[in-house]
Every structure is written in structure tokens, then in C-alpha cells.
Amino acid sequence: MSLVNLIITLALLIAAAYFWAHSRSLALAKPLGGIRHLHSLPLYYGLRGAIWCGLPALVVLCLWLMFDDPVVQSLVLAGLPADAVPAGPAERSLFLSTVVNVASGALPAADQPAAVVAAAERYNALRGTGQLLVAVITLGVAISGLLWGVRRMSPQLRARQEVERVFRWALLACASIAIFATLGIVVSVLFESLRFFEAVPLTDFLFGLEWSPQTAIRADQVGSSGAFGAVPLFMGTLLISAIALLVAVPVGLMSAIYLGEYAGSRLRNIAKPALEILAGVPTVVYGFFAALSVAPFIRDLGASLGLSVSSESALAAGLVMGVMIIPFVSSLADDVITAVPRSLRDGSLALGATRSETVKKVIIPAALPGIVGGVLLAASRAIGETMIVVMAAGMAAKLTLNPLEAVTTVTVQIVTLLVGDQEFDSPKTLAAFALGLMLFLITLLLNVIALYIVKKYRELYD
């Protein structure tokens, strides 16, 4: 029985369970004189029946789906003569994928050694048995769950409470997905990074001044010193982010102040949504804009001034990234500025301060923690931004602070190393995960600090 059929059968069974339990509850109520003698409405008895039928069966099915592949594969390997199975883990996984491909018919069986063909046959047989087995077990669990649930039914049964408890747990499970996602990120990045640091020492990675992972793909150069020094990447990220913040913070802050304190409602109603457009434009569009319009413009401008500007300058990428972050900064600034109590503004104006004096001497100092938090969030965003730099910044890791030269960033390297052919054991691929770990830690740190500051700030004026 195929998976789709199994799921459809299960769904039908669950629906039947609902109706059966529902009518059973009515039958129970009848001799007592109507459903008001039941503890809960028949609806809840029906739902309870469906849950007893479906929930255990679905748990069994999920467990099966998670573990059937490794179980079947290890059975296949165990069934082969010892000399037919390669020794190393990498070779073994290659062997297994060949077997799987032969079994599914993706590779012609004729070209393969006999051991592989035999294994493929055994694999197919095991899978067939497995599918039959899971169908029987799942449906068996479903039916016995239903029978057990219905047998316990009585007019006193607190069906509503039972159903609601299950619902509550389901809600909690959904809420906890955020935790599992974070956990998944940490685990996936951490494990691959640890493997990377086995090949390349942590200190070389953190303090090395040279980054050239492409050359290290050759076996004789694996882990060769200097090839995985991430300092140029950090510098490049820092340079581009700094340019972006230099654009976004003053512009975002000043436009938030101007639109909040000075502009008439007409201008505000036009300008605010117009600036919000910048937040809605996908980053890939900014990347295209930076690479094809801004970068050539800056290069030509530089040439006419007698400066040599790289065609993939950090300036172009940073500038466009800054434009992208403007609405982010401006809406955060708007939030924290409106959180400053009106009484402070009135107090300053009543002393004869002009509006700009009030803004500069009272509102901004009062809102400073919030603004700092906002800038940190913006910085974290700039550091993690990927598409603009992938398209408009360079690939070459150069240790420079000159914004007119091409630099590369952490995110660019993650993408470059992982797009295309991947071998999971080469340090080149693993390096991407190590960079990912660094990126995750840095942005996490920035976010935690920023959110803490902003939270404290809100408490101050609430």
C-alpha cells in the first residue's frame, strides 16, 4: 500500500471514528432522556473518538517515516557479504546511493557489479515488506485506539476536557517549533563546523589573513595554512555594513524626525508609504540595481574624477544596502521617538526651546537607548544581508578598508561555497558552515543586546 493511499485510508477511518463516537454518545444519552444528561456535547465525544483513532496512528506513521530509510539501508548492508561493502563511511554512502539508484531504476542495472544488483533487489524487497508492515501497523493502531476510546465512553466521561487537553498540547507543540528551528540551526551549523575545525584549526580560521578556499579543494592542500583565514571576510563584511549604516542611520533617523515632527499630514501620508516601498523590494532586486546600475555609475564617476574604482566596489554594495535599510531604521526610530512621553516635549517647548532644540536636546537623548537598539538591529541586518553583496560585491578576499575596491563578505562566501557541486567532506563545503556559525553568533549577539536595550527602554516610559 503506497503512502498516499495509506493516508487517505487513515483519514477516512478518522472521519468514520468521529461519526461512530458521535452516534454512540447519542445512543448513550437516549435512555437517560436527552443529551443534557451527558457531561459534554456529542460533538466532543465525536472529536474524542477521532483523536483516539488518529493520534496514535499518526505518531506511529511519523516515527516510521523518520526511521525507515536508515533501517532498510542498514539491513541491506548487513545482508551483504562483508567484502562487498566498502570500508570508509564516505565510500559506504556512495555505495548505498548507487544501490538506491539502481533499485529505483535511475541507473541501469546492467552496468553494475553483481553485489550492487543483489543489494538493489534486496532493497526493493525490504521496502515492499516495509510498506505493507507500516500499513498494517498504522491501521491496526488506529482501530484499536478507536475501540479502546469508545469502550470507555460513558455519560460521565469528561470528553470536552480530554479534547481540549489534546488541543492545548497541539498548540504548545506549534509554539515550540520556534525552539526546534533554533535548535536545528544550532545543531546543523555546529556539527559541520566542528568537522571543519578538525581539519582547520580554529585560530587559523579566526586570525588567518588569507582566504582562498578554491585552491584547498585539492587533496594535497587540505588544511594548508592560510587558505581559510576569515579575517578578510570579516573586514569586508564590516566595511560594507559600515557604509550601509552611514547611509541608513542619518537618513532614516532624520526622515523619521522630519516626518514625525515637521511634515504636514499630506506629505506624511505620501512620503511614509513611499519610503515603505523600499522595505518591500526583494533584496535580489537591490542586488541587480547595485550590480548593473549603481556600480557602473560609481565606477564612471570615479574615472571622471581620476580615481580607479573597481567595478564591484564595496561602496556600491554598501550604498544600495544602506538604501534598503532606510525604512527599517526610520520605522524603528519613529517607534522609539513616539514612545518619548509628550510631557517631555511640552516641558522643553514651554521653556522656550525651538522644535529642533527640543529634538536635539531632549527627545534624542531620551530616545537614545531605543535608537542605539535600532541601530544594532540594523547592523545585524546589514551583516546578514546576502543577495546584494552576492551580486554586487566581489569574490576575491582582499584585506582592505578602501571602499572603492572590491571586497567579499561572509555571506558571499557561504553562498559561493555551497552553490554548485558539494562534497560534504571537503573543508571547502564545511567552511561555509563555519562561516554560518560565526554569522549566526554575531547576529544573535547583536539581536539579544538590541532587544534587551529596547525592552529596558520601553519599560522606562511605559
Added chain:
Amino acid sequence: MTTAALDSASAAAAPGRHRVTELSELLTQRTTGKPFVDAAKMRTRNVNVYYGEKQAIFDVGLDIGRNQVIAMIGPSGCGKSTFLRALNRMNDTVVGCRVTGEFLLDDEDIYAPKMDPVALRARVGMVFQKPNPFPKSIYDNVAYGAKLHGLASRRIELDEVVEGSLRKAGLWEEVKDRLVQPGTGLSGGQQQRLCIARAIAINPEVILMDEPCSALDPIATARVEELIAELAENYTIAIVTHSMQQAARVSHRTAYFHLGKLIEVNDTQMVFTSPQHELTEAYITGRFG
């Protein structure tokens, strides 16, 4: 309105001339008592204030006597705070608020186009309902206005201004050892006195107080009331208050507002002992409000 017109209007309110026929006088006649005085620091006539479509103040005329305390009382929403905020153009900062009528500060029209609200507010200071010290040090709070207006250029002058103002506000002894600490760390009553010190640091001619004690406990209230009495020697003070007892304690004259109209103005003693208007009497005897 010219000064001559003002004079005739104030004459109209003089005792014995309650019923007059001129239109401008008809508009003010509804106010019982003595809204106008001879030695006035500020004069207002025919004041109307609107919030968008809604009118909050109806045709109010009132004089504020020099070096006197005038209390404005009345039930919630009667417009007394709105009227007070019109006196230093703080209503300018409220979107949709419109003010008409005459406002004179020493014969200068404060709503004249050439009148600068910034300069005006330096002359007519304000203390608010809730103490609102800036999130700065005590010293910087008091020095704020003086620095802004360039009243003290050197540190030593500034020190003088700060100490003098804090002394006048009766706060010096309590805070002189912690001038660098944030003003927000003081108690409520101290904060309010700090705000008063901040207001007098720029030497205003008039101080407006908008229910300055409503957020304070009784002891702090007593302290601030004492302070108001002391300040009255040198300053003209207009105070809005919710408490009739406070008005009776601190003010020389009392104005009673009701639903945006100025009902009765008189010497404080008169208002509380023999109110002339029915509404005033009803309010002070506690029949509503």
C-alpha cells in the same frame, strides 16, 4: 482690539455697570464678578478655542494681575487647562487647535504675527500636571533653559543660575550634594519643585501651573503650595487646580470655569464665602463637580 477698547471693556465690568448695551460688552457680561483689574500683567478678551470642529472655550475675557496668584477652578473638562495653555501658545503644538481673541502681555499682542512663540514661552513659563524632568542630571535640568537662551555663557554664571533657582524652589538643601544625579531619581514632590526651578531659571515674567499638585502626596503638596506663596512676591502666577481648598489657600483671585465658559471671577475670599453666581455656589458647596 485696541487698548482703548480694552479699557472700555474693563470699565464695563466695574461694579454698578452690569447691564450695558454695546455688543462687545454683551459678550463679556455673562461673567459675574470682576474679571478685569487695573494692574494687569496679562489681559485676554473674547477668547475662543476650538479643537477641530469642537469648541472648547467660549468667549472668555480675563485679566491676570501683576504679582498675584490667580486660581482657575471648575469641574473636569471645563476648559481651564485649555485656557491656561493658550496663555503661552502651547496650544500651537496641538494639531487642529485654533485660538481666536485678544491676548496681551504688557500691552503686546502675543498672537501677533511678529510675536515669536519661542521668545514668548521664555517670558511665560509653565509647570505641568505630572512632573516632567528631562532624563538628564538635576543640574542640567535647571540649566537647560539658561543654556538654550544663552543667558549664562560661562560655567560660573550657570552655577549661579542653577543654585539661585534651586534655592528659590526650596530644593537646594535637598539636592546640592547630588546635582549630577538624574532628575528622574527624585521623589514626586522634589521632581515638581525641580520643574519649577527649571521654569524660574530663565526668569520668566509669568508662571503658568497646570494642576501642579494633582500627582503629589499631601506633604509634597503643602511644600509646593508654600513655594507658590513665596514666588508670588516676584512673579505673576496663574494656577489651574482641581482642589478648591488649594485655590483658597494659595490664590488672590479665583476664576470659575464651567463647560468652556468663564462663569465668575472675584477675590478668592469672595468666591468662597459669597459666590454671586448660582453655578459657582453649587460647585463650591459640592453639589456637583
Added chain:
Amino acid sequence: MTERKASTAEIIRASLKRRYRAERRFRLYGIAAVSFGLLAVLLLLTDIIGKGHGAFRQTYVQLRVHYDPDVLGIASATDPAALALGDYEAVVRQALHQRFGAPVERAERRELSALISNAAGYELQDRLRANPALLGASETLWLLADDDIDAWFKSRGGGAEFTSRMSERKLAWVDSLLEKGEIALRFNLDFFTRGDSREPEQAGIGGAVKGSLLTLAITLLLSFPIGVAAAIYLEEFAPQNRWTDFIEVNINNLAAVPSVIFGLLGLAVFINFFHMPRSAPVLGGVVLALVTLPTVIISSRAAIKSVPPSIREAALGVGASRMQVVLGHVLPLAMPGMLTGAILGMARALGETAPLLMIGMVAFIVDIPHGFTDPATVLPVQIFLWADSPERAFVEKTSGAIMVLLAFLTLMNALAVVLRKRLERRW
């Protein structure tokens, strides 16, 4: 005392000029900042539209083609196997030779064939399959021109004519077509229906749009119910304990994790551990669901918070259980807000590129995906791929694809605004 007061007023008056100058300067900074932002919006949009509007029209050349059975090598047009093997390019070549005279040199012959896109052959095949009676007959057709011709034709009359890939001979041929009105721009429906191609004139966004739709369907299906459930739990049921705090912290941090990290998660966990199919919309959908989940949760929580407690108290007061209150009263009232949040989350997912690069959705895929497990790409990734292509004609295609993407996003945002306006309740 009076002396001092007068001097105070004077000092203030004297300082005013300087202070108002500072005020004006400050205002000017504000105006400059707002103008800079608005200018950026304007530049971005005009640049994209200026480059991309041409993508919706393509250059076609009119030719008279003769379905000669000998040239095609097909005896019967009803036999599908024979049809597939026919030499349609030869028919196009023959038509060109007829129009311009048979070329003598080999180079000339190659250049002449290069006037017409090699997609024309497939078009002829399709026409013949649809109408077998055409075999042996002739008809006059508009055939897709090559991208070099297209680029030249569109740049014609502008300041910088794009002739770098046009030889003297080609120009002469095209001039003769121009004279007779046998070359023209026509609406490029193929741009919306075709998949990717190495040939710019044949490349379309059909596959990418379909891939985006499939991916977004998965994303919506996962992130909306889960996000709403999580929001309900956190707002209505969560006890004050460490686990709840931990969930909150995780949601806030997840919202700020760079999206490229989610790509690493997809690669390491979903592909390498759960063996999900690479490049498939189902995988992209799952990854994007995680990317958008925090947004959906946060906006759903805001929507639930905006339902006043009086509603809950009223329902609890007549004996409803908490769950009945939530499902029967709070959820329906909060739904418009939640839907708005979900649409905005989907808009974000639609524009997301970086995490998809890592899970193989960046491959060159010609076929239009038909299911959730077919290899596919999505619109923003298609834009990224084309932006990287060296052919000049792809610049136009890229900008055109961006315009389509922005149109989708505008539509979604407008929908969110309308929904909020129409269903928002004021308490």
C-alpha cells in the same frame, strides 16, 4: 529686578536669529533625508522599468515557409515519430534563402541562419502536428528573431545603437526587412509561459512563476496554521514559566536570524538528514515557512491582543470554556489581522532568495514544474540567475522578471491593505 528682566528678554531676542538659523538647517537636513529616500525609490523603479519594459515585446521576422516533405525528410505528417525527427531548421534556412538569395560562403550562410531563433523550428513542428495538411503547403509566418537582432531592433533610434553583434551583412538584410515591414515587435506571450532557456529570446518566467506558486503554497500551508496556533497558545494559554519565556526569546531571535542561515539549516537538516528532494518546491516551502514563521506569529499575536478582554469575559461569563472562547470568539475576531499578517509574510517569502540558493533551487531548469517534488526554481532566483548571464538581452529579461515580481508584491500588499481597511474593527 525689572532691569534684570529686560536684559533677559533682550538676550533671548538677540539669540533668536542664530537659533532660527539652526532650526532651518535642521529642517533642511530632514527634507534632504526624506528627499534622498524618495529619490532612491524613484531611481530604483525608473531604472528597472526603463530597462525591463522591452521584455514584454519581442522582435519577429515575417517569412514565407514551405513545408517541403523532402527538406523535412517526413513522408507522413500523421506519424508522431516521424514528425519529431523532421529537419525543421532546414525549412527555416530554405525560407531565408528564398527571401535573401542563397548565400555562397559558409560564414554568410551561418550569419543568415542566425537571424532567426532556433525556437522557430519547434514552432513549425507544433504547427505541423496541429495541422498535418500543411505538409507540402506554404504559409506566411511571423518567426521569432534571434536575440542579437532583437537587441539591435529595440535599440534602434535611441542614442546608443547596439550594433556590436551585427555584421554589415546582417544590417543589410535587416534593412531590407524593415523596408518591407517584415520585421516588427509583437507582444511576447512566451515570456510568461515558457521556462528558462540559454537563448535569451526564448527564455520565459513561466517555470519560475509556477515554482514560486508551488513553493508559496507549501509555505502558507505550514506557516499560517502553525503560526496562528503558536500565537493562540502564547496569548491565551501560555503559563508564566521558563519554557514560555524561552519560546518568546526564540521567536524574537528567529525573526532576526539572517535568511541565508535558514538555507544552511535546509541543507544540513532537510536534505542531508531527512533526505528531502533537492531543488523541489516542497523543500523550498518548508524552509521559507521557517523564515516567515516568526513574522506570522508576531502579527497573529498582535491581532489577538487587539481583541478586547471584555469579549472574553462576556463569553467566560456565560459558561464557555477557554478553548470555546478562543475558537468561537477570539479567533474569528482576530482573523482579519492574522490574514493580513500572513499575506505580508507570504510577500516576504515570495521575494526571498538567499536560502533557496543553498537548497538547489538555483539550478538551470528548463521544464515547468508540475508537482511539489519536481525540480523547480522561483522567480527571485530566476532573476538572480539571469542577472548573472553575460548576454545583454538578459538584462532586459531580468528587469522584466523584476517588474512581474514587483507587480505580484504590490498586489499582495494592496490585498493586505484592503483587507485591513475593510475588516478592521474599531473597539
